[in-house]
Amino acid sequence: MGEALLGAAGLVSRLYSVAAVPAASLSPVFGLALLSVLTGIPMAEAFRLASPRGLDSLMRQALSRIAGMILHVDDPVSVIRLALSSLWRTLVFLAALLLPMLLAAVPFMVSYGQIESRFGRRMPGDTVVVIVGTDAIQPVEVRGDGVEVLPPVVRGVSPQTVAFRAAVDGRGTIVLDGREVEIGIDRAGTPVPSAFSTSITIAGLLDPSVRILTGDGPELYGSISLEPVRYRLAGIRSGWLVLYIVFSSLGATAWFLLAMRRRP
Amino acid sequence: MKRREFLRIASLAPAAALALACARGVGTGRRGRRVILLAVDGMDPRLTRSFMDRGLMPNCSRLARMGGFSRLGTEFPPQSPVAWSSFITGTGPEEHGIFDFVHRDPATIAPYLSTSAVEPGGAAARIGKLVLPLEGSSMRLLRRGRPFWHCLTGDGIPVDLMKLPVDFPPASAGGARILCGLGTPDVRGSQGSFTFFTDNPRMISDDTSGGVVTAVRGEEGRFECPLDGPADPFREGSPTSRISLSITVDRASGGALVETGSGAAVLGTGEWSGWIPVRFEFLGGLSRVNAIARFFLRSVDPYFELYVSPLNMDPSRASMPVSSPRDYAPDLAFELGPFHTKGFPEDTKALSRGVLDDLSYIDQAMFLYREQLSLMREGLRRFSDGLFFFYFSTLDLNLHMFYRDLDATSPTHGTVAEGARGIVPRLYAMMDEAIGEAMGMLDEDTYMAVISDHGFSPFRRGFNLNTWLAAEGYSRLADPVSARSGDMFRGTDWGSTAAYGLGINSLYLNLRGRETGGVVDPSEAPGLLSEIAAGLLGAVDPVTGLHPVSNVRILGGGAVPDLPPHAPDLIVGYADGFRASWETTLGQYSEDVVSDNTDRWSGDHCMDPDAVPGVIISSLRTKIPDPALRDIGRTVCGFLGASTEPPGRNILDG
Numbered sequence: 026m027g028e029a030l031l032g033a034a035g036l037v038s039r040l041y042s043v044a045a046v047p048a049a050s051l052s053p054v055f056g057l058a059l060l061s062v063l064t065g066i067p068m069a070e071a072f073r074l075a076s077p078r079g080l081d082s083l084m085r086q087a088l089s090r091i092a093g094m095i096l097h098v099d100d101p102v103s104v105i106r107l108a109l110s111s112l113w114r115t116l117v118f119l120a121a122l123l124l125p126m127l128l129a130a131v132p133f134m135v136s137y138g139q140i141e142s143r144f145g146r147r148m149p150g151d152t153v154v155v156i157v158g159t160d161a162i163q164p165v166e167v168r169g170d171g172v173e174v175l176p177p178v179v180r181g182v183s184p185q186t187v188a189f190r191a192a193v194d195g196r197g198t199i200v201l202d203g204r205e206v207e208i209g210i211d212r213a214g215t216p217v218p219s220a221f222s223t224s225i226t227i228a229g230l231l232d233p234s235v236r237i238l239t240g241d242g243p244e245l246y247g248s249i250s251l252e253p254v255r256y257r258l259a260g261i262r263s264g265w266l267v268l269y270i271v272f273s274s275l276g277a278t279a280w281f282l283l284a285m286r287r288r289p
Numbered sequence: 290m291k292r293r294e295f296l297r298i299a300s301l302a303p304a305a306a307l308a309l310a311c312a313r314g315v316g317t318g319r320r321g322r323r324v325i326l327l328a329v330d331g332m333d334p335r336l337t338r339s340f341m342d343r344g345l346m347p348n349c350s351r352l353a354r355m356g357g358f359s360r361l362g363t364e365f366p367p368q369s370p371v372a373w374s375s376f377i378t379g380t381g382p383e384e385h386g387i388f389d390f391v392h393r394d395p396a397t398i399a400p401y402l403s404t405s406a407v408e409p410g411g412a413a414a415r416i417g418k419l420v421l422p423l424e425g426s427s428m429r430l431l432r433r434g435r436p437f438w439h440c441l442t443g444d445g446i447p448v449d450l451m452k453l454p455v456d457f458p459p460a461s462a463g464g465a466r467i468l469c470g471l472g473t474p475d476v477r478g479s480q481g482s483f484t485f486f487t488d489n490p491r492m493i494s495d496d497t498s499g500g501v502v503t504a505v506r507g508e509e510g511r512f513e514c515p516l517d518g519p520a521d522p523f524r525e526g527s528p529t530s531r532i533s534l535s536i537t538v539d540r541a542s543g544g545a546l547v548e549t550g551s552g553a554a555v556l557g558t559g560e561w562s563g564w565i566p567v568r569f570e571f572l573g574g575l576s577r578v579n580a581i582a583r584f585f586l587r588s589v590d591p592y593f594e595l596y597v598s599p600l601n602m603d604p605s606r607a608s609m610p611v612s613s614p615r616d617y618a619p620d621l622a623f624e625l626g627p628f629h630t631k632g633f634p635e636d637t638k639a640l641s642r643g644v645l646d647d648l649s650y651i652d653q654a655m656f657l658y659r660e661q662l663s664l665m666r667e668g669l670r671r672f673s674d675g676l677f678f679f680y681f682s683t684l685d686l687n688l689h690m691f692y693r694d695l696d697a698t699s700p701t702h703g704t705v706a707e708g709a710r711g712i713v714p715r716l717y718a719m720m721d722e723a724i725g726e727a728m729g730m731l732d733e734d735t736y737m738a739v740i741s742d743h744g745f746s747p748f749r750r751g752f753n754l755n756t757w758l759a760a761e762g763y764s765r766l767a768d769p770v771s772a773r774s775g776d777m778f779r780g781t782d783w784g785s786t787a788a789y790g791l792g793i794n795s796l797y798l799n800l801r802g803r804e805t806g807g808v809v810d811p812s813e814a815p816g817l818l819s820e821i822a823a824g825l826l827g828a829v830d831p832v833t834g835l836h837p838v839s840n841v842r843i844l845g846g847g848a849v850p851d852l853p854p855h856a857p858d859l860i861v862g863y864a865d866g867f868r869a870s871w872e873t874t875l876g877q878y879s880e881d882v883v884s885d886n887t888d889r890w891s892g893d894h895c896m897d898p899d900a901v902p903g904v905i906i907s908s909l910r911t912k913i914p915d916p917a918l919r920d921i922g923r924t925v926c927g928f929l930g931a932s933t934e935p936p937g938r939n940i941l942d943g
Contacts, residue, residue, distance in 0.1 A: 154553050156546065177544025177557045181537035183509040188537065188546040190555050250553055255623055262623050 027225050031237060038216070038233040041139045045214035054256050054268070056214040057144040060136065061269045065276020067132035072277070073284055075125040083121065087114040133273060138232030142216035145265040146234065146251035148209060151194060154250040155208070157187040157201060161243035171197025172208055191249075201245055204238045208249060222246040321446075324925050325669075325727055325737040326678040328376075329720055330369055330454070330471070331685030331894065333744035334360050334904040336695075340717045348725035349906050352739065355731075357910050361903035362917030363743040365842050366794035366860050367894050369471060369685065370404050372742035372903070373454040375919040378434030379936035383849050383856070385434040387455065389792035391874075392855040395803045398778060398876070400791055402480065403855075404455050404472040405430050410522070418525045425522065428458045428474075428609055437922025437935035438676065439463040444931050447675035451668045452661065454680055457632065459613035467613045468621065468664070470680045473632040476519050476569070476580040476608065477529075481599035481631050485644045486514045486536070489592035499638020500599075507593060512536040516549075516597060518569035519578050519608070530569045530578075534597075540590045547584050547595070556586040561652055564627040567600060579603040581627050583656075585649055596644055598653075602630045624667055628660045635686040641888050647706035650690065658683045658716075662723055669730060676925055681723065687716055688745050692892020696747040700885040724906075731908055736928045736941075738907035742918055746900050748893035750830060751870030751886045752837040752863060753879045754790030760882060761824055763788045769878070776875040784808060788821060788858075791876050793869045793895040795857035796821065798845060803854055814846035818859055825861060830883040837883055839864035840897040862897030869895065909941055916940040 044063055048056035090111035097103040152175070159165050165187045167174055175190040191199055193209035200206075206221045216233040223245050229235040238245055255262050338358070341350045349358075364372045364382060366389065374385040382388045391400040411424030432455055438448045442464035450456075454471030475481050483500030485492070494502050505512050514534040520527040537546040543558040547565070554562035564581040571577065580600040587594035602611055605622035611630045612618035622628065634657045639645040645653070658681075665679045691712045693699040724739055731737055755778075758764045765785035766772045772780030778789065783799065787809050790796050798814055801807040809817060822841040830837050838861055845858025863869065871888065872879045894901040903918055905911065913920075916938075923937035 154546075154555050156553065175555075177539065177542035177555070179537055179539040179542060179544040179546045179555055181510055181539065181546070183511065186537060186546070188553075188555050257623065262619065 030225060030230055034230040034233070037135070038139065041136075041143070041233075042215065045143065049212060049214050051213075053144050053213045053254070054258065057140065057256070057265060057268055058272045060140050060143070061272030062276035064132055064136040064140075064269075065273045065278070066280050068129040068273060069277040069280035069284065071128040071132060072125040073281060075128045077121050080118070080121055083114055083118040087111050087118060090114065129277070135231065136273070137269070138228070138234075139216075140269055141265065142219070142232050142234035143214050145254055146217050146219055147254045148193070148217065149250065149252045152190050152192045153208065155189055155191050155199060155247060156250075157245060157247035159185050159187075159243055159245050161185060161202070161245075163243075165202050165245065166200075168200045169197060170200060170205075171195075172199050174199065201238075201247075202242050204240045204242060204245065206236055206238065206247075206249075217251060218249055219251050220246075220248045321674055322734045322736070322929055323672070323674055323730075324676045324928055325672075325730060325735060326676070326921070326925065327665075327724060327727055327737075327739045328373075328454075328678065328680040329684055329739060329741050330680065330682055331688055331743060331745055332720070332739070332741035332904050333684075333688075334358075334902060335744065336713070336717065337904055337906075340714055340721075343714075345714055345718045346721035346724075348721045348728055349739065352724065352728060352737070352906050352908060355909075356738075356907040358904070358906050359911050359916060361740055361905040362915060362919075363894075363898050363901065363903050364918070365840075365862065365898045367743040367896065367898045367901050368793065369742055370455050372918055373471065374404075374432050374434075376740075376742070376921055377432070377436045377453075377455065379437050379919050379922045380434055381919065383844070383852060385432050386853055386855075387432055388844075388856050388860070389795045391792045392795075393791050393797065395797075395800075395854050396805050398789070398791070398804070400777075400876075404432060405457055405474075407478060415525070420523055420525055420527075422522055430456065430458055430460050432456070435935065436461055436463065436465075437926060437937075438465050440926045440931040440933045440935055441465075441676060441929060443933065446929050446931065447673075448678075449668060449672055449676065450678040451664055452680040452682075453678065454632070458610045462613035465613070466617055468618060469611045469630070469632070471632040471682070473602075473611055473630055474609075475599040475631050476578055476602050477517070477600065478519065479599075481633050481636065481638075483599055483636055483639045483644065484516055484597040485594070485639075486512065486534075486597070487592060487594045488512075489588075489594060492592075492594065494642075496642065499636075499642060500644065502644070505593070507538060510538045510540070512538060512593060514595070516567070516600075518567075518580070518600065521571050523571045523576065530571065532567065532569060536593075536595060538589050538593055543589055545586050545589055545593075545595070547586075549582075554584055556584060558586055558589055559649070561585050561649070561656065564601075566603065566627075578608045579606040583653070585645065585653075587644075587649070596639065598636060599631055604628055604630050621664065621667060625660075625663050628664060629657055633686065634661075634682055635690075637686055637690055637890060640690055641890055647691075647704075647709040647889075651687075651709055651712060654683065654687050658719060662726075665723060666726065669727060672730070675929065679727075681720065684716055684720060684741075688713060688892045689890050690892075692745060692747055693889065696749070696891065699747055699749055699891050700887050701889055701891050704889065736907070736909055736925075738905055738921070740905050740918065740921060741903040743894040743898075743903050744901040745892045745894055746865045746896055748868045748886050748891055749866045750833065750837065750868075750883050752828075752830075752867050752873070752883050753870040753877075753881070754796060754861065754873045755876065756872075756878045756880075757825075757828060757882045758786075758788050758790065758796075758821075759878060761821075763821060766878065772878045773880065776872075776877045778876045780878075787817060789876070790861075790869070790873050792857070793874055794860050794862070796859040796861055798858045800845075800858075811846075814858065815848070816846075818843045818846045818848070822859060828882070830867070832883065833866075835866070836864055837867040838862065838897075840899065862899075863895070864897060865900045867896070868893045905940075911940045912942060913938060913940050 048059045090107045093107045173192040178189040196209040196211040219234040221236040223238045374387040378385045392403045410422045410426040414421040448465035451468045452470030457469040457473040459467040485502045518530040521530045535548040547554045549567045551568040552565040562584040567580045569578045583598040585596040604618040640650040693701040694705045765782040767782035768780035798809045825838040840862030842860040920937040927939040
């Protein structure tokens with residue numbers, strides 16, 4: 026079961042990697058924009074398919090009552106009646122939107138971890154701090170392959186932890202009690218490893234930067250210190266999440282409008 | 290077809306946005322005259338000339354050959370806040386209102402920082418112990434007067450002032466782009482306070498000057514270290530906020546893992562971290578103050594000793610305005626990563642207190658110099674037109690600490706660590722490299738000047754002004770024992786005290802109608818001040834036979850009209866080799882009037898201005914014989930063709 030889940034998560038991650046290929050040689054913001062816009066398509070489709078019929082009619086009814094209020098502004102009874110009617114229809118409209126919005130949020134959430142792992146974090150220079158926790162009694166052995174493990178390796182006893190700095194140029198591997206964790210980044214758009222665990226978690230399945238360690242041995246878990254990426258677009262600085270929301274919303278809106286135009 | 294159309298539009302939209310983004314920084318291609326001012330705090334004309342003659346400062350020599358090298362008049366007192374305020378306004382202390390590092394409230398004699406003050410917040414809603422401020426507290430710049438660059442920005446001439454001293458908060462930007470420098474506090478609102486965690490009983494101390502030593506106990510190599518942050522405005526009484534640093538110590542490897550909750554560092558013994566984020570949260574995380582700190586692991590065996598630098602405001606998310614426009618500092622941090630924001634970046638107190646040794650202090654100083662260099666490079670990269678100003682703290686703070694290496698007669702000359710020998714010429718040579726980089730921007734339309742606010746002299750002997758006043762009968766100690774052990778004039782009989790010293794160069798009369806319980810009638814003030822002045826000039830150090838005071842300036846008693854009540858009545862100009870003793874600055878008395886300065890703070894400039902002039906090295910010839918720092922603003926405005934001119938003289942016009 027666990028391996029099937031891991032396989033599915035790996036497949037999803039590969040799909041995102043393929044989708045990011047056209048922007049691989051460009052600035053990371055292009056890749057972020059591309060994946061975000063593409064995420065907008067399933068969001069729009071989910072929204073459209075789950076939308077009850079007559080949603081636009083409900084909106085028009087609410088707006089027509091507001092127009093009626095303006096027309097009958099001298100007649101307080103009509104204004105109140107129309108205001109209550111408009112309010113009711115607006116509430117019905119919002120309630121009708123709830124399910125489509127929830128469904129549209131699913132592709133958004135699935136993409137969240139994928140995009141954050143690729144465009145939301147970066148290496149803080151060429152050295153990272155790796156902190157490993159374990160339930161093992163024996164000290165965890167640490168070595169690097171293509172990664173220089175810099176002294177000192179700090180070992181804590183309660184709880185059992187190992188912390189060290191790893192200097193990495195591009196991408197390498199740290200080996201913890203024989204189990205390998207990729208570290209670093211080789212090209213824009215690939216997930217930057219930020220955590221690892223021997224246990225399969227929901228976060229690990231949705232976020233490819235969380236590496237699942239396989240193989241026999243004691244439980245291991247840990248983190249690799251990265252820093253958040255900030256982008257500058259049109260002179261405005263923002264985190265990746267703001268751009269993700271903006272571009273996925275743009276993509277969803279464009280796709281939704283096209284679908285509405287196609288409707289007979 | 291429509292799907293293709295969608296994909297085309299969807300791919301073009303981000304491309305268009307990115308093209309707009311890339312357009313940032315593209316200039317118009319047209320450029321007018323420009324001025325580059327490099328302000329090197331504490332650059333001494335005699336040392337500079339000497340190092341130029343030895344070939345250590347080739348860029349300064351080249352610049353001096355293009356225009357000239359000259360002494361630059363400083364202010365009286367020659368203190369940085371005073372001198373840079375004069376630079377900014379083109380006026381003296383009586384106009385801009387900054388007379389010393391600290392002023393005192395005449396009603397309470399309590400000292401306060403002269404450059405900025407906290408304005409308490411207004412009304413607040415209270416729910417039990419929870420306080421919801423309806424109007425937050427703020428900082429207020431105490432410097433008065435119109436900054437010279439208003440004459441430039443008023444004409445649409447761009448002005449970029451990086452690490453500008455005495456301009457926090459930057460309320461008077463007037464359209465200039467400002468990154469605040471000297472005078473910017475740490476997140477606690479102080480001028481910088483380190484924290485030192487240790488389980489070494491010999492290091493524990495009640496001394497809180499410049500920082501606190503906190504005793505901690507480890508359990509199985511794990512230390513929970515309480516780090517104090519800013520006051521919590523949301524709790525009754527605004528108690529100090531606190532977070533717990535989690536430190537894992539491994540004596541076998543000689544290292545430690547430092548976790549702040551928002552960042553982590555692994556350090557070996559004797560290693561510095563980079564800037565690590567430290568976050569203080571209020572109201573369950575609804576409000577937060579973001580700081581950055583550097584950590585130095587001094588020892589893990591036999592004792593755990595960890596130094597935490599003063600908590601600088603994180604420039605990307607500062608809780609107080611450290612730039613104008615406010616977005617400027619975050620923008621620089623976006624390009625360069627985090628950088629120091631505290632006005633006094635080098636932690637000199639940690640070296641004075643022995644928490645850092647010479648070499649670890651120098652490591653810190655070099656790190657800060659490299660940051661300042663990066664900021665200057667970024668500023669120059671963006672600069673095309675108008676005025677560019679950049680301030681370096683490197684020479685000033687490090688000469689304070691290492692003048693003892695130059696001065697063979699300093700009481701602390703023998704304390705210089707082997708690896709720190711020759712640090713002063715090295716620092717000057719480094720500064721020369723920075724000057725050389727800026728000179729790369731020189732052309733026929735550009736005027737460049739390297740300026741300093743004062744020079745340096747040795748600080749070998751400390752003169753206790755309050756002890757002298759007591760010895761001469763101008764003040765009386767009701768309880769001499771407590772007067773020598775406590776600060777802030779403890780044990781002083783105010784009813785029989787006519788004058789007192791506070792700050793570094795300031796002497797005040799205990800004036801009736803101004804000081805609470807003042808005893809000196811204003812009509813007696815002129816005569817009394819003249820008498821004190823004559824006495825000070827005649828005082829003799831019994832050990833060296835030298836006069837500790839070589840100059841005085843009387844302001845009070847009507848000598849300078851319309852003085853604000855915080856102004857001193859007399860400014861003491863100490864002779865070369867002398868300065869106000871450390872006890873004087875705190876309102877303390879000592880056994881002897883003059884005593885050896887045994888602090889590593891071994892060089893100073895708070896003296897007679899004739900002993901510590903500044904320097905100007907410029908690309909154009911200075912045409913007046915006695916240029917002064919307060920003339921620079923007018924000179925810049927004249928060169929850039931401003932339609933109005935600030936006070937001062939244009940040193941290029943003669």
